[in-house]
Amino acid sequence: MTFSIVGRSPERTALGVAVASKFLAAGAYVPAAAADAGALATQAHVNLELRTRGIELLRAGVGATELLTRFFADDPQRDQRQAGVVDRGGAAATFTGERAQPWAGGRTGEGPEGSFAAQGNLLAGPEVVDAMVDRWLATAGEPSLARRLVACLAAGQDAGGDPHGKQAAAVLVVSAGAGYGGLGDVLVDLRSDDSPEPIGELARMLDLHDLYFGSTPDGELLDYDDVLVVELRERLAVTGYATGDVRRDLYDWMGRENFEERWHDGRLDPVVLGHLRATTGNH
Numbered sequence: 001m002t003f004s005i006v007g008r009s010p011e012r013t014a015l016g017v018a019v020a021s022k023f024l025a026a027g028a029y030v031p032a033a034a035a036d037a038g039a040l041a042t043q044a045h046v047n048l049e050l051r052t053r054g055i056e057l058l059r060a061g062v063g064a065t066e067l068l069t070r071f072f073a074d075d076p077q078r079d080q081r082q083a084g085v086v087d088r089g090g091a092a093a094t095f096t097g098e099r100a101q102p103w104a105g106g107r108t109g110e111g112p113e114g115s116f117a118a119q120g121n122l123l124a125g126p127e128v129v130d131a132m133v134d135r136w137l138a139t140a141g142e143p144s145l146a147r148r149l150v151a152c153l154a155a156g157q158d159a160g161g162d163p164h165g166k167q168a169a170a171v172l173v174v175s176a177g178a179g180y181g182g183l184g185d186v187l188v189d190l191r192s193d194d195s196p197e198p199i200g201e202l203a204r205m206l207d208l209h210d211l212y213f214g215s216t217p218d219g220e221l222l223d224y225d226d227v228l229v230v231e232l233r234e235r236l237a238v239t240g241y242a243t244g245d246v247r248r249d250l251y252d253w254m255g256r257e258n259f260e261e262r263w264h265d266g267r268l269d270p271v272v273l274g275h276l277r278a279t280t281g282n283h
Contacts, residue, residue: 001021001022001023001043001044001084001121001122001162001164002019002020002021002022002023002026002030002043002044002120002121002122002125002162002164003019003020003021003118003121003128003129003132003156003161004017004018004019004030004041004086004118004120005018005084005115005116005117005119005132005136005149005152005153005156006033006039006041006084006086006092006116006117006118006119007018007042007086007136007145007149007152008039008086008090008114008115008117009145009254010112010113010114010116010117010140011089013175013176014145014173014174014175014178014187015033015034015035015038015048015086015145015173015174015175016033016039016089016145016146016149016150016169016171016172016173016174016188017030017031017032017033017039017040017041017149017171017172018031018146018152018153018169018170018171018172018202019031019041019043019153019169019171020153020156020157020161020162020166020168020169020170020198020199021043021162021167021169022122022162022164022166022167022168023167023168024167024168024193024194025166025168025191026043026170027168027169027170027172027192027193027196028191028193029046029048029051029105030042030046030170031051031170031171031179032050032052032054032055032172032173032249033055033172033173034055034058034059034174034185035088035174035175035176035185036059036088036176036185037055037056037058037059037087037088038055038058038064038085038087038088039085039086039172039174040054040055040067040081040083040084040085040086041056041083041084041085041117041119042054042059042081042083042123043079043082043083043119043120043121043185044081044082044096044097044100044101044146045080045081045097045100046081047071047075047079047083048082049083050260051072051170053071054067054071054085057070057071057086058085058087058088060239063087063091063093064085064086064087064091064092064093064117065091065093066132067085067087067092067093068085068094068095068193072095072097076184076233078097078268079097079098079100080097080099080100081095081097082094082095082096082097082100082104082120082121083095083119084106084108084117084118084119086115086116086117089251090110090114090115091110091115091188092108092109092110092116092117092118093117093186094107094108094114094118094119094120095110096121100120100121100138101121101122102122103120103122103123103124103125103126103228104119104120104121104122104123104128104155105119105126105129106118106119106120106121107129107130109133109137111175112140113136113137113140114122114136114140114145116133118132118136118138118152119131120162122162122164123161123163124159124160124161124162124163125160127159127160128159128160128161130152130159130218131155131156131158131159132152132155133152134155135151135152135154135155135156136148136152139151139152140215144206144210145173145185146171146173146188146190146206146246147206149171149173150169150171150199150203150206151168151204153199153202154203155264156200157199165227166192166195166196166197166198166199167194167195167198168192168194168195168198168276169191169192169195169198169199169201170189170190170191170192170202170270171188171189171190171202171206172186172188172189173186173189174186174187174200175187175189177253179202180213180261181261186215188205188206190202190205190206190209193203194268203259211271211275212258212259212261212262213261214262214271215261215262216260216262216269216270220270220273221264221267221268221269221270222268222270223267223268224246224247224266224267224268224272228268228273232246232250232268232276233246233254233277235276235279236249236276237279238280239253239276239279239280241253250268251263252276253276254272254276257275257279259272259275
């Protein structure tokens with residue numbers, strides 16, 4: 001019914017979880033992560049307390065393996081549970097109860113490609129988890145942990161996924177200070193709660209997330225030379241911003257278009273210029 005992968009980036013700056021399931025809004029129940037603790041997935045017969053108490057224990061320094069041992073020791077329904085954890089130190093662990101519906105199981109790894117815990121239940125077979133692991137290992141050079149995790153879900157789905165069907169998927173990634181405005185740790189938090197192609201929906205939303213919240217290297221930012229200023233003035237006027245102060249008009253337009261995270265004092269992000277050009281056409 002559900003397959004997931006929990007991972008830490010090779011450079012140890014980000015932690016995340018991605019999940020796909022034939023279960024409505026699985027992203028509301030399965031993943032949890034905190035930049036100062038770790039990341040985890042709870043599934044099969046979900047124990048929601050793992051999302052709260054588990055993060056608290058990780059934050060207190062309890063390691064991944066000890067967490068699952070300690071947590072499920074007192075759980076009378078542990079035989080029906082499944083979970084995967086990567087702690088902030090990079091240790092990974094997975095747990096599958098004896099009564100989790102087959103095929104059910106998981107794999108873990110800790111290496112230069114980053115740590116991971118991949119698991120699933122009610123799957124077509126072990127090849128689903130194996131495909132996720134293979135994709136994880138093959139995508140170590142991908143700078144976006146969110147894209148890497150979603151790629152692992154796609155690989156698992158291509159390998160058979162849940163033979164009962166598709167419904168929901170989600171990806172959650174945290175990194176210290178990398179959230180909106182630099183005021184939080186949640187870098188990506190996207191869900192497709194009820195869709196015939198939920199993993200594809202996640203990929204589509206990740207494209208939008210990159211558009212609005214991605215960053216362009218400083219060396220690629222554009223100077224406001226005379227030619228660019230003239231073009232901006234003309235195009236911004238088409239959008240209704242024509243106070244005569246080009247920088248102010250641009251700033252206001254970017255706010256309206258949700259590009260405030262791509263604003264730079266003194267230079268222009270070419271992604272923003274591209275969107276302005278696409279919006280205003282041949283001007």
